Every structure is written in C-alpha cells, then in structure tokens.
Amino acid sequence: MAKKILIVDDEASIRESLAGILVDEGFLPVLAESAEEAFPLLAEGDIDLVLLDIWMPGMDGMEALQRLKADGQNLPVIMISGHGSIDTAVKATKMGAYDFIEKPPSYDKILLSINNALNLARLEQENQMLRQKAGQAPTLTGNSEVMVRLKEQIARVAPTDAWVLITGEHGTGKELVAQTIHRLSGKGQVPMVEVNCAAIPEDLIESELFGHEKGAFTGATTARKGRFDQADNSTLFLDEIADMSLKTQAKILRILQEQKFERVGGTRTISVNVRVLAATNKNLEQEMAAGNFRADLYWRLNVVPLMVPPLRERLDDLPLFVEEFTREFASKGFGRKKFTAEALQAMSSHPWPGNVRELRNFVERVVIMNPEEEISRATILGLLPVRTAGPHGVAAVEPGLYRLKNFKEAKRAFEREFLRVLLQDHQGNISQTAEAIGMERSHLHKKLKALDMEES
C-alpha cells in the first residue's frame, strides 16, 4: 500500500511541489497548511511520515513536534526550514525528529531522507515483533490430563475467528491462554491488543477503548486512537470483563455487535474488524443473576467457553512448573537450585489459592532467600505461608528480609509479602483487597505490576 505522507507547510508553493514529487515516487501526499490543521489528520492514524515546516503562523513546527512526541506517537518526522540554523536542527533532532532539511528542499535529499526514515520505522517495528517472539513466546506448561485437553481446545479454536471467553481463578494462566490463541491464530505477526477493564478508571474507559477527538475533554490536546482501532484486523483481549460498569458494558455490546463506533467527542463512525477474546475470574452466571453483568453481552462474548483449571486440580504438573521456573530464575543469575522429591511433595499439599502465579512467586522467593543449592522439605515448610498466627496468618517477618542490602530492596520485599498475604486472604480479588487496605483499585493494579506480581 502506498505510504501516506503528511506535508505541513504554510507556503502553498512548497506544499504543492513536494506533493508532486511524492506522487511521482508512488507516495500518497496529504496536505495541511498549519499544525492546527495537521493534528486532526494525524488522528486518523494512518499517516506514515510527516514533513513539518518549522516556521508557521500559529503553532510552529517545533511545538507541533513536541506535541507529537509527547503524545507517544512513533511517527518519523522530517523538519523543513527556510531559516536553517545548526542550533534548531540539533534541537529538533534531540526532540525526536528524524532529519532536518533546508528550504528550498533538494528533492533528491528529501526523497533519500524519507526512504531512510520509512526503512528505519519498518525495521524498528520488525525488531519489536522479533523481540516479542523471542523474548516471551508464550508457552503453556503442563502435561496433566486437564492441561492436555485445554491445549487441544486451544489448537482447535485458535485458527477460527471465533470469540472465546476464558474463565478460571486468579493466576491460572488466562492471559497466557489468550496469548497462545492469538499466536496460533495466524495473526501472530501483529501484536494482540490488551485492555484490562479493571485497571482503567471508569471515566477514562470510553476514551481508552474508542479513542477521542482533540478537545473532547480537558487535557485532550490531540486526538488519539482507541484500543478497538489498534486491534483492527487483529485480536483484542478484554481482560477482567466483570469489572466493567453496566454503562460501559452497554457501549461495548454495541461495538461488539456492529464493529462500529465513534470516538469520544466525535461524530465520524469508524468500522473495524476485531476478534475478541475475553477473560474473567468471576463467575459470570452469578454476576448476571446479581444484575452486575448484562446477559446479552455474556452471550455475545461467550461463543466458545474455555475454562482454565486451578492448579490444585493439576498437581501432576507441579514438578514441571518448578523445573521451568527455577531454570528461568537461574538464567537471571540466582544460581541453579534443585528441589528434592520431598520438597516437591510438601508443595503438593499446599492449596495454592493464587494458582500458577503464586507458585511462580513462591519459587522465586525460595531461590532468592536460600543460598543452598538443594531445596529441602524443611526449607519449603519454613517458607510456605503459615496460616495460623496473626490476623493475616503472618507468623513472623521472614529472617531473610534482614539480609537484604538496602532500604529500597527491603521495602519492596515487604510490600510484596504484605500484598501477597492480603491478596491470598481475598482469594486474589483485587477490588476487595484494595478496599481492605484503603487503596484505589487501579493504584493497586499499578503497584502489583511494579512489584512484578501481576502480569496483566
């Protein structure tokens, strides 16, 4: 497809001559007389590169560049100026411009710069995709009967376009299942777009999902694409769907049915083609009965139900998980540990309310807190949460904490331990835990993410 290039310049003669050249070279030029005019065009989201004049009445090129970059847009920008000075050029490149070209622009030079910038952008995108593939190609560990069955179901449903509702307790691997479906769907080259419905503040969820036009609300200085837009021709993973308000559910239902929507503050209707995978750890039937979840939305999302079993129902896989996680932590420089058969046995009698996530964090703790290479049953029993003393079953502060080198590390270790125990007390329910400790739900989510306790 022809690359779209936005030319922003107040001089008509420059705009037109540049556009002529670009057309000859097989590009698709789009013209704007001012930065103010350029932003709505950029908001359409399909511009591949910007040629930006520096001196313009109204907002100048430098300010426009700054806004573009502040908005997190990764578009290549080439600055053009009649008042070229080294200083401005340096400043523009520092602010993230790809190149700086003086007026009157030499056409060879500008074409070369455009082609280089587009090549670089493509390479960066490819690199990012490769990194994703190599770094975290998600694989579902497990040979137990229930896991083998789940993997078969995944393999069958992935290549179809069917929508899937993934249910299962906290930390069972629902997100990993979604990633696996996406990877096996044939759309794996493009990233899956994830939305954590619980982590987005209620008043921002619409703008997050549908995007917004410039000026839609205070702070909306530029227009922005929503997640539905980003997931066009790909997979959209709606995580923790039971945490959406009824109002948001109604809006989502409409898009899911029509695959059409308007951005916040906009009137234009945008059509997309999106495959939706949804996940929740709540019982949606109960939520429906309680009036918290719309039945029509439930039926729309639940075309193929996949249930990820809790870890206690696949304890056969526990040694395999331990093996995989110790290998992973060893590769991070913590030393290669070996769990004895008795240690694994002791771990099998723990109920693992936090499922695979709890197990992974536990193995990490064991690896970090124990200098010995061999992990014995006694060590495990000493570290497995003792649920007897104190209001939260915290028997005593772990002795290992006092060996930590600095305050920052100790604080982090305490926060992790504190949140781990409280989450466990609330069966991993983030909303309840947040309420219990007087924290906002979205803040707790961020905290867990910062502490590496939560992948989503």
Ligand SMILES: Nc1ncnc2c1ncn2[C@@H]1O[C@H](COP(=O)(O)OP(=O)(O)OP(=O)(O)O)[C@@H](O)[C@H]1O
């Ligand atoms: N079968 C598995 N193989 C390997 N790792 C797994 C497996 N299942 C879960 N994990 C790991 O456990 C952690 C939790 O998994 P994930 O985030 O997918 O769970 P979840 O069900 O989405 O949890 P939540 O309900 O809290 O969102 C992740 O680190 C994930 O990589």
Ligand SMILES: [Mg+2]
């Ligand atoms: Mg999840």
